[in-house]
Amino acid sequence: MTATLSLAGISVVRPLRFSDDCSTSARFIAKPSSNISNRRRISIRAVTAAVETRRPATSLYEVLRLNPGASAMEIKSAYRSLAKVYHPDAAARRLQECNDGDFIEIRNAYETLSDPSSRQIYDLSLMVHGGRNRRFTAAPVMQKRNSGFYTNRRWETDQCW
Amino acid sequence: MAEREPAYTVASDSETTGEEKSSPLPEIAIGIDIGTSQCSVAVWNGSEVELLKNKRNQKLMKSFVTFKDEAPSGGVTSQFSHEHEMLFGDTIFNMKRLIGRVDTDPVVHASKNLPFLVQTLDIGVRPFIAALVNNVWRSTTPEEVLAMFLVELRLMTETHLKRPIRNVVLTVPVSFSRFQLTRLERACAMAGLHVLRLMPEPTAVALLYGQQQQKASQETMGSGSEKIALIFNMGAGYCDVAVTATAGGVSQIKALAGSTIGGEDLLQNMMRHLLPDSENIFKRHGVEEIKSMALLRVATQDAIHQLSTQSSVQVDVDLGNSLKICKVVDRAEFEEVNKEVFEKCESLIIQCLHDAKVEVGDINDNLVTNLCKITEVYKGINPLEGAVCGAAMEGAVASGISDPFGNLDLLTIQATPLAIGIRADGNKFVPVIPRNTTMPARKDLLFTTIHDNQTEALILVYEGEGKKAEENHLLGYFKIMGIPAAPKGVPEISVCMDIDAANVLRVLTGVVMPGSRITVVPVMEVRMPMVDDGHGWCAEALNRTHGATMDLVTLKKA
Numbered sequence: 001m002t003a004t005l006s007l008a009g010i011s012v013v014r015p016l017r018f019s020d021d022c023s024t025s026a027r028f029i030a031k032p033s034s035n036i037s038n039r040r041r042i043s044i045r046a047v048t049a050a051v052e053t054r055r056p057a058t059s060l061y062e063v064l065r066l067n068p069g070a071s072a073m074e075i076k077s078a079y080r081s082l083a084k085v086y087h088p089d090a091a092a093r094r095l096q097e098c099n100d101g102d103f104i105e106i107r108n109a110y111e112t113l114s115d116p117s118s119r120q121i122y123d124l125s126l127m128v129h130g131g132r133n134r135r136f137t138a139a140p141v142m143q144k145r146n147s148g149f150y151t152n153r154r155w156e157t158d159q160c161w
Numbered sequence: 162m163a164e165r166e167p168a169y170t171v172a173s174d175s176e177t178t179g180e181e182k183s184s185p186l187p188e189i190a191i192g193i194d195i196g197t198s199q200c201s202v203a204v205w206n207g208s209e210v211e212l213l214k215n216k217r218n219q220k221l222m223k224s225f226v227t228f229k230d231e232a233p234s235g236g237v238t239s240q241f242s243h244e245h246e247m248l249f250g251d252t253i254f255n256m257k258r259l260i261g262r263v264d265t266d267p268v269v270h271a272s273k274n275l276p277f278l279v280q281t282l283d284i285g286v287r288p289f290i291a292a293l294v295n296n297v298w299r300s301t302t303p304e305e306v307l308a309m310f311l312v313e314l315r316l317m318t319e320t321h322l323k324r325p326i327r328n329v330v331l332t333v334p335v336s337f338s339r340f341q342l343t344r345l346e347r348a349c350a351m352a353g354l355h356v357l358r359l360m361p362e363p364t365a366v367a368l369l370y371g372q373q374q375q376k377a378s379q380e381t382m383g384s385g386s387e388k389i390a391l392i393f394n395m396g397a398g399y400c401d402v403a404v405t406a407t408a409g410g411v412s413q414i415k416a417l418a419g420s421t422i423g424g425e426d427l428l429q430n431m432m433r434h435l436l437p438d439s440e441n442i443f444k445r446h447g448v449e450e451i452k453s454m455a456l457l458r459v460a461t462q463d464a465i466h467q468l469s470t471q472s473s474v475q476v477d478v479d480l481g482n483s484l485k486i487c488k489v490v491d492r493a494e495f496e497e498v499n500k501e502v503f504e505k506c507e508s509l510i511i512q513c514l515h516d517a518k519v520e521v522g523d524i525n526d527n528l529v530t531n532l533c534k535i536t537e538v539y540k541g542i543n544p545l546e547g548a549v550c551g552a553a554m555e556g557a558v559a560s561g562i563s564d565p566f567g568n569l570d571l572l573t574i575q576a577t578p579l580a581i582g583i584r585a586d587g588n589k590f591v592p593v594i595p596r597n598t599t600m601p602a603r604k605d606l607l608f609t610t611i612h613d614n615q616t617e618a619l620i621l622v623y624e625g626e627g628k629k630a631e632e633n634h635l636l637g638y639f640k641i642m643g644i645p646a647a648p649k650g651v652p653e654i655s656v657c658m659d660i661d662a663a664n665v666l667r668v669l670t671g672v673v674m675p676g677s678r679i680t681v682v683p684v685m686e687v688r689m690p691m692v693d694d695g696h697g698w699c700a701e702a703l704n705r706t707h708g709a710t711m712d713l714v715t716l717k718k719a
Contacts, residue, residue: 080411083411084409088661089572090572104603
């Protein structure tokens with residue numbers, strides 16, 4: 001996040017990691033495809049960055065703000081209430097600055113924990129690795145996508161006319 | 162807003178809405194349901210959704226445009242009845258069935274029965290469509306016709322709301338490919354409208370349902386437990402199914418299914434039943450044939466309407482040219498000739514329930530819109546207005562409007578209606594993002610080379626459900642170059658697909674050699690779809706030119 005911020009207004013380098021479920025550990029640095037950033041945008045990002053104190057979650061339960069013993073009902077309602085805050089559509093109304101990285105993280109956690117058998121496997125791996133299992137650890141918060149694209153593209157830029 | 166942005170910057174919409182907050186009232190996007198045969202507009206008026214009426218007091222307007230002389234007029238303003246207009250070959254309709262399709266598409270071929278000109282060359286380019294005006298076939302496109310219609314809708318809405326309209330939320334069929342969506346967006350752009358959201362029709366209904374459930378649970382102080390609903394929508398052109406799980410204003414779309422079948426198929430099957438040799442008889446597509454075709458169409462339409470209330474109907478129509486139809490048809494015949502259509506509907510529902518991992522017993526409500534027969538049906542939503550009302554609600558939500566009573570405290574978590582993937586493993590379609598993946602989504606898969614020292618790889622991005630690549634819609638293609646020379650199967654080519662909440666798809670690729678974590682060539686980020694009208698023959702041409710020299714296979718890791 002801080003590295004992203006230190007870049008002066010032109011192009012925000014966004015560290016984008018290919019999602020976790022695949023066994024690759026490769027990381028690619030990709031640039032956003034359009035320079036939508038301007039000074040106003042950056043300042044907003046700085047504000048949200050300051051507000052954001054969440055450290056990378058160490059377990060899927062933490063992603064959903066739950067205790068490891070949570071019931072299926074609790075998992076479901078936690079997912080819904082978090083979706084209302086972090087889904088880009090909802091977040092756009094509250095924060096202006098939204099990104100789907102958070103929601104995808106929440107969604108992935110929910111997908112694992114809402115399925116009894118995959119939850120069991122995950123719980124087992126938590127016990128074995130003491131919550132440090134790389135494969136299941138959710139992507140750190142800093143691997144956010146650059147926001148601003150999340151609304152529909154403008155027809156002016158449509159390549160396929 | 163513009164002066165604060167560099168000239169070359171294209172503002173994203175979130176910025177636009179952000180800036181517009183400074184103005185006293187943010188613009189509320191209107192909801193439009195462009196149906197194959199009918200169309201409606203609704204808007205959030207501050208406290209509820211209001212359906213707009215045209216000057217003739219209609220909420221549902223026929224979707225057609227008549228080309229008379231120099232001034233085309235559409236179903237919003239036009240004085241004549243749709244049926245009467247159709248007789249002269251100057252009226253174009255069923256745009257939604259034709260938009261974004263190539264001339265090898267069976268749906269386009271079926272449209273040759275329509276009383277205007279649909280010409281195909283069967284090579285995978287866009288079909289030729291024309292209206293007969295003063296004995297001249299004047300060419301047009303589905304986008305253009307739709308745009309003309311949308312202009313009328315926009316003017317009507319602007320008169321009603323006394324403000325300029327720019328942002329719209331449009332409902333779309335589930336089965337529309339991303340390419341077709343770009344065509345719809347283009348039609349909107351031609352009409353001066355900006356598409357804020359495209360919502361699959363049943364998901365718009367789901368949003369409305371979610372709002373009603375939330376309201377009901379607030380009133381009864383209920384716990385707002387999760388409700389599962391099956392939404393089935395069959396219009397003139399498309400059949401859509403969705404399963405949604407709703408609680409506390411959040412609707413999670415669990416599965417979507419859709420197909421290009423609808424009332425139009427029922428009608429055409431029935432026309433073929435009444436006049437088995439119609440295709441040959443009308444082949445010449447002259448003025449007389451068009452008139453006969455339109456007369457048959459109108460008579461068949463009437464017969465089908467009557468069959469919904471009575472068990473048999475007498476069809477008596479003089480098609481001209483000493484061609485007369487005098488036949489009694491009963492409901493059993495109607496069901497027999499349309500057996501395939503009904504079976505397809507059934508299979509869509511079964512598929513959707515299966516994908517959603519829901520049993521019939523789990524369903525709390527069945528929502529059926531438009532024509533259909535199902536036993537227990539949820540009564541809270543007007544079948545013909547559900548989609549447009551949902552779209553209007555989404556328009557308000559997506560415009561950042563908040564309601565003091567919490568009526569807009571809603572969220573629909575969308576799912577991808579079609580799988581997106583690339584061609585690999587020979588000629589297979591390998592999905593990277595499977596169908597019914599929650600959006601926003603980001604997934605990747607690893608591929609590798611099939612030849613020793615293969616330095617280039619062709620990425621063909623498809624969308625659809627077919628097992629073979631060519632059974633799907635081609636969205637775009639690009640080449641990865643500079644893969645280090647290595648034995649086949651060694652380089653790891655990662656293909657990542659990213660769909661954001663506004664449904665914009667990006668494909669990213671990178672190349673990694675084993676043991677390394679850094680990509681050896683710059684990552685390529687391609688926004689899809691990138692194909693244009695000729696896309697029907699693109700894949701074939703690529704195949705002819707390059708064969709399998711740049712192919713990939715999925716990488717299986719132990």
